[in-house]
Amino acid sequence: MIPNITSIIIFLPLIGALLTMAARGKDAVRWAALVTTLITFGLSLVLWFGFDPAVATNLAPQLADISGPILADSLDIKYYVGIDGLNLLLVLLTTLLGPLVVLASWTYIKKHEKAYYTLLLILQTGVTGVFASYDIILFYIFFELTLIPMYFIIGIWGGENKVYAAVKFVIYTLVGSLLMLVAILYFCYVAGDAVNNGVFTADYYKLLAYNTPLSMQTWLFFLFALAFAIKVPLFPLHTWLPDAHVQAPTGGSVILAGVLLKMGTFGLVKFCLPFFPNAAQEYAMLFAVLAVIGIIYGALVARVQPDAKKLVAYSSVSHLGFVVLGIFAFNLEALQGAMIQMVNHGLSTGALFLIVGMLYERRHTRLMEDYGGIAKSVPVLTFFMVLSVLASAGLPGLNGFVGEFMILLGSFKSTVIGNPLLIALATTGVILAAVYLLWMLYKTFFGPLTSDANREMSDLNARELGLLVPLAAFMIILGLAPNPFLQRSEPATEHLLQVIQEKQAVVLEEARAAQFAQDVPLSLDLPPVTQEIEAPLRETTHTP
């Protein structure tokens, strides 16, 4: 029997990790890792072609792999993975970045190669698993699984202050995710009670069918959202990110920015919104405001960083703010923008981290003042840098624009967060992005070549070219022809919004009935909480 393709893509890197552990010598290790990730990427193309958006209108996973209950019959916890419109692009992004990260580490990692590549492969399994899981316990296991390899990657192969950064990364995200675990267990019990004949269930679809009562929604929503907001990271929970990025080796930074952060925004879309739709909408404005603060704040702080890597790290805070904004707009334009922006950010920020890493390998400094005028000595690298900067700054024709434009366009017309002033403030992000990104070009690449070290820098070699060319190609493709990608997620996001809307109505109806039922026999005077919640909802209309 041929194993399920989705499962293969998740676990092939783990098998590769066994290979790298068994391999002898650093070349064998590197090649094993490269071949594994390349094969995984090749296989993941099957997902692209095997996925049919036409039948993805009910959020059912395609190419799914499902087992019976794992622990006990009394607990509905399964191995359940598959591909849908929400995760397809993120899984593909993960498998694409896999070989690129291996190549980026090729010469950068100079000690304990075996351990490094093994951890890298384990990490890829974890991330892919997070995106592909349809069982929330399984999701949680993968979610936490990503922490361990990343902890070691930062802590062993990182920069001067690596231990601090690694510990901070782990504890910060662990605090959030442990609280989420409490919420998950509780939620699975009550939902199981209601929709699964009293049996604890972690099945995404069963959970989705459960209309969480209003009284529970708020605190469950916040426990979930906190974990994801830390991961994104949403202002003011972002301070672990610059430390982690600056200290992490290039490969670690690329994975971190490219896919690890997306686990947060992905979680918001997949769990927070549909599980707790009323609470999500009630507090949408809070998240939108934090997102907009993040956009502006991240950009301004990025502008004054002397360290190029830290600048790119803060730019992530700014860019992810757009994604969160789009998620809480509750309409299709913005949500689709957020979905594509997750991928776009992975490509352009990934490329920026790669390039900063290449500079570091040449000059062993990340301070921009140590460079200057290197466009003369490394023209090809400069070309890719300028392209990545423009993509990141949201220049139309390149990928960044598509996501940002759709997010802002949708947010502006949103009935939930569509305050014109707020969205105008968010839009200043496009000005500020140009400010800090062009500043980096100015300080680093242009001006007179002053030092010999800069003058003698070598341009890209074939390996580095091979790293940047695919990213550049995708930046252009996604910039000019994003529609094939958008169409793969649209049925799913459209359905998600519909589910949210329906559930909101049902929950409100139930709350009203419950209040009525309580009112009559017990004549308890409940404060009119529901009416407050109801008020903003009544005006809400969604795109179909």
Next chain:
Amino acid sequence: MQEYVLLILLLPLAGAVLNGMLGLFVPAWRKNKTLLGGLATACVAVPFALTVLLFLYFHEEPLIATFFTWMQAGDLDLSFAYRIDQLSLIMTLVVTGVGSLIHLYSIGYMHDDDGFWKFFAFLNLFIFMMLNLVLADNLVVLFLGWEGVGLCSYLLIGFWYKELKNTEAANKAFIVNRIGDFAFLLAMFLLFRELGSLDFGTILADPASLSQGTTMWAVLLLFIGATGKSAQIPLFVWLPDAMAGPTPVSALIHAATMVTSGLYLLARMSPVVLNAPDIMMVIAIVGALTAIMAATIAITQNDIKRVLAYSTVSQLGYMFMAAGVGAFFVAIFHVMTHAFFKACLFLGSGSVIHAMHHVEHDLEHKGVDVHHAGADGGHFDAQDMRTMGGLKKYMPSTRWTYLLATFAIAGIPLFAGFFSKDEILFKAFEYGYDGNGYAWFVWIIGLITALLTAFYMMRSYMLTFEGEERWPNADEVHAHESPATMTIPLWVLGILSVIGGFIGLPGVIAHGEWNWIHGFLVGHGDVVGPVAEAAVSPHDPSFLTIEWGLIALGSLIAIVGVYFAYSVYKKHGLAYDEKLKGRFGGLYKTWQGKYYWDEFYDRVVVRPLIGGSEKGLAPFDANVVDGLVNGMASLSSRISGSLRKMQTGVVQNYALAIVLGVAFVIAMLLFS
């Protein structure tokens, strides 16, 4: 026809990609400059020829060419769709026509530059983006072109990146333009919220149905976007600095084409703009103030390119005046004539600068210390008119074409600028006469600016070409005329500067029947063109006298201005500037200081923002936001540190705790 549009768009892109990629990866490609430059020129000239064909076969029905979907979600349905109509045809003709000439010119001008290949790649990319801008059938594709030309402008201003100040100028251009683009984006969001579409077909189908609020805000925001790209108050500050780029770039991007895109946008949206009369007033007044401000600055400049830069800002102001009084077709008419004479002037200045660089080389050869041969005792500056003079005997073609273009911009009767500028002034007068008070103000400012224009342009001609040579050792070091690849475009543009105005003969002739550009853009007979215009009440026959009078007034002002400059600079030469300085005192200082806009922005925007981020936000992030996190971490480790002490390991203590706990629970149960 669809294939024509595709070719027109794709050839410049192909040229850019080919020259760019080959140049980047195959060093040998860079050496064959004739082939490289010729290829790039052909990639613009062929689209020009194709546009001419489209123009000839155009049957007054807009042609929409849709290629493929760009993005789609919810109501949003955007395609790469292009529109061939009267307005886009005129703009495409100007862009590819003037563009071809400037490409040809650049082969000679940039010949000795290492970045020759890169230059042509950028220039072709610019043409591609500009064509997207003028041909777009929806606001987002227009915006693609809009930001794309901004990118090319950035790349070309910072072309000589080894000088940090060039990159500074490039950054300034890009960021200031982005501020305008920010407003443009908001305008699109507004329109989309109300219409659910950004296609011109939908937006312009029934402008009256748009709500008043949306119309007003959208027009205001689009206008702010236009002030960025088209260099008006308050966002004009980037354009003078943009002269850091090679001179053909100044001619093509920063004079003839890109900077007029704001006007194109307003003309394209003219049916909507007309529904926002308050904003039209703002547009007209901003245009008038920009025009006179830039003209006064131009008088005081010594750098030949900076005179032309401020003159461009000023002329763009005229175009906005026209838009503000509802005469969008005149704005486009002036865009066109301005493209001819201003490109001619810039290329002429380039020819001069080219010659002066050779003078500098020869001086160096002769052992003259060029580091101290400048007018201020600094380095010899090939762009400084104070060390030029007398070039007419060395550079006849450059001189004559420069003079023709000067007459055109000054508005000497029958030259191209005369017709378009006069029409602007007339429209302002007419609109005022019709009861719109602000138009009077615009008209008067327009008249004063016309006088200033004639004066400062003639001054630049006189200082450059007439009088004595003012560079050192002028008796043995001579200037030389530029090669034919440079003088041919000059002559073509020079001739167009003379005859280009006849497509828009004023209303006094044959009752406006011969005003071809009006008929073409606005419509004639049953044909309705794409450009709307403000309705004015019909005039009684006596108005014809006023019209003739206005034409006479306009002519007089131009002739007086030119003649005055001619006579004073003929007599006093450079010394006349000192007289001006003496006569206008503080005012002259303000002009020379460019009204201190840069200083103002630096103090009010740039420094607070950067300084605030550096001294406020970054420490806040490190100490407060992160401090809280670390504080919580150390707090919890302190708490657990003290809790640890309770685990004494003495069994009696634990037993005591258990007893107390049990007692507590029992008590709770009893009393609750």
